[in-house]
Amino acid sequence: MNKPKIQRRDVHGIVLLDKPQGYTSNQALQRVKYLFRARKAGHTGSLDPLATGLLPICLGEATKVSGFLLDADKHYRTRCRLGVTTNTADSEGEVLRERPVPPLDATLIEAALAPFRGPIRQVPPMYSALKHQGRRLYELARKGEQVERPPRDVTIHELTCPGFSADTLELDVRCSKGTYVRTLVEDIGERLGCGAHVIELRRLGLGPYDGRAMVTLDEIEARAAEGEAALDALLTPVDSALEHWPAVSLDRDSAFYVRQGQAVFVPGAPTRGMVRIYGPGRVFLGMGEILDDGRVGPRRLMVPGAREA
Incomplete structure (x- = not known):
C-alpha cells in the first residue's frame, strides 16, 4: 500500500538545529523539512557527519537569506588526538602514521598555535565536498586518487586552547568561511612534530547565531506531536540572519x-x-x-x- 502523501505547507523561518553526530547535513535538513511539512528548505553550510552543533535550517522565504549565512564567520570547539594522522584528518579515517607526542605545556602549545592566527593559506583536504573537474574531491579520495588543490585564503580570528592532556588538545576556533578545522588541526599537529587528527568537532556559532540556544531533532519531533503552533514557536525570524x-x-x-x-x-x-x-x-x-x-x-x-x- 502506498503511504499517504504529506500535505506540505508554507512556513517561513530559521531552525537553529543542533545537528546530531552521524547525520549528514542533508539528512538533517530532510528530517527537519519533513517534520515541519515545509514546501521549501535549505541549510547554510555543511557539517561533517562526525560533527555536531549549529546547522541553521532555512524554511520557506528564509532560503533567500541562506547565502548570506554561508558567507558568515564560524565558531567551533574541537578535540584533537596528537601523535596520529589519518587519511581524512579525523577519527573516521585510516591511520597513516603514528609518532611520539612531545611533553606538552602551555608555552609549547602557544608557540604551535600562534602562526595560525590571522590571515593564513590552507590547502583543502582531499576528503571534502569541493569539486575537481565536476567531481567531488571525497569521491576521488575514496578511489585512492590525489589531485592538486590550490591553497585558499582564510582568516583565523581567534584560536585558543582551553585544555589539554598528554595526547589531546581542546581548541576553540573562530574563523572565516571556507576554513577547514580538520586541516587546521593537522597543521598544528605538524608544528608540534607529531601530527594530529580531529576526534570531536562541534559548531557553536555561525554569523549572528553565536552562543544562541539550539534545538535537537528530538525536541522538534516532540513539538510536531503537539501541533503546528508548538512547532512553529521554534522558528527564529527570517530577518535575524541579517541583524548586523x-x-x-x-x-x-x-x-x-x-x-x-x-x-x-x-x-x-x-x-x-x-x-x-x-x-x-x-x-x-x-x-x-x-x-x-x-x-x-x-x-x-x-x-x-x-x-x-
Missing part, C-alpha cells in the same frame, strides 16, 4: 513602490551598503541596497506572510 545590517523603515507609499521593484528615497537612510527593509508595522520586506544616487533599491524581497522580528 542597518535597518530602513518605509511608509506605506514607499513600501508599495519597493514591492513593485522600484527604488525609493528614504530620509536618514545609510549612504552605502546593504540594508534590511521594513514596512509599516515592522513587516520585514526583504533586502535592499543603497544606490549611487542615495535611493534604497530592492534586491531580494519576501513574499507577504514571511516571519519577521
Whole structure:
C-alpha cells in the first residue's frame, strides 16, 4: 500500500538545529523539512557527519537569506588526538602514521598555535565536498586518487586552547568561511612534530547565531506531536540572519513602490551598503541596497506572510 502523501505547507523561518553526530547535513535538513511539512528548505553550510552543533535550517522565504549565512564567520570547539594522522584528518579515517607526542605545556602549545592566527593559506583536504573537474574531491579520495588543490585564503580570528592532556588538545576556533578545522588541526599537529587528527568537532556559532540556544531533532519531533503552533514557536525570524545590517523603515507609499521593484528615497537612510527593509508595522520586506544616487533599491524581497522580528 502506498503511504499517504504529506500535505506540505508554507512556513517561513530559521531552525537553529543542533545537528546530531552521524547525520549528514542533508539528512538533517530532510528530517527537519519533513517534520515541519515545509514546501521549501535549505541549510547554510555543511557539517561533517562526525560533527555536531549549529546547522541553521532555512524554511520557506528564509532560503533567500541562506547565502548570506554561508558567507558568515564560524565558531567551533574541537578535540584533537596528537601523535596520529589519518587519511581524512579525523577519527573516521585510516591511520597513516603514528609518532611520539612531545611533553606538552602551555608555552609549547602557544608557540604551535600562534602562526595560525590571522590571515593564513590552507590547502583543502582531499576528503571534502569541493569539486575537481565536476567531481567531488571525497569521491576521488575514496578511489585512492590525489589531485592538486590550490591553497585558499582564510582568516583565523581567534584560536585558543582551553585544555589539554598528554595526547589531546581542546581548541576553540573562530574563523572565516571556507576554513577547514580538520586541516587546521593537522597543521598544528605538524608544528608540534607529531601530527594530529580531529576526534570531536562541534559548531557553536555561525554569523549572528553565536552562543544562541539550539534545538535537537528530538525536541522538534516532540513539538510536531503537539501541533503546528508548538512547532512553529521554534522558528527564529527570517530577518535575524541579517541583524548586523542597518535597518530602513518605509511608509506605506514607499513600501508599495519597493514591492513593485522600484527604488525609493528614504530620509536618514545609510549612504552605502546593504540594508534590511521594513514596512509599516515592522513587516520585514526583504533586502535592499543603497544606490549611487542615495535611493534604497530592492534586491531580494519576501513574499507577504514571511516571519519577521
